[in-house]
Amino acid sequence: MEPAFPVEFVVQGTPVSLQGSSDSKRQWKERVKKACTHLLPEGHWATQDEISATLFYFPSDKMQGDVDNIVKMTLDALSKYIYVDDSQVTRVLVQKFEPGKVFSFKAPSAVLLEALNGDKPLLYIRLSKDPFEELK
DSSP, rough: OOOSSSEEEEEOHHHHHHHHOOOOOOOOHHHHHHHHHHGGGOOOOOOHHHHHHHHEEOOOOSOOGGGGGHHHHHHHHBBTTBOGGGGGGEEEEEEEETTTOOOOOOOHHHHHHHHHSOSSSSEEEEEETTTGGGGG
8 A cells, every 4th residue: 555645744853965974864864764654554655656745944043054955865765665766756845944934824734733833953744646736
C-alpha cells in the first residue's frame, strides 16, 4: 500500500545543506524519515506518481545561509521512501518564515498549525500528488 496523500509532517531542527558534512547530512536524512514514519502504513511502498513538495522553514532566529540549501537533502531523504526517485518531484515551493515575518495563513492544516506554534527551528513538509493544488 502506498502512502495516503497529501502527506504533512514537521521535522525539528535546522536543515542541512549539500555542503554539510557527510555525518550531518546522514543525520538530517534520518531525522526527516523518522518524522514521517508514523504517517506511513506498515509495509508501504514508494509511489511512482508525480509529487509536489512544500517546504516551510521556521528558524529560531534570522536564517543563516540560503533558502534553497534546505531542499536537496530533504528531498533526497524521502526518495525511495515516499517516492521512488526525486525526479518525480515536479514542483517545489520553499519559503522561510523568520521570527516576526510570519503572516496569517487563511486556513492552515492541523500540521501547519503545529509548525506555526511549535518550538523553532523546524521544517514543515507537505507532499502532494497534485502539482497545481496551491495554484487553483
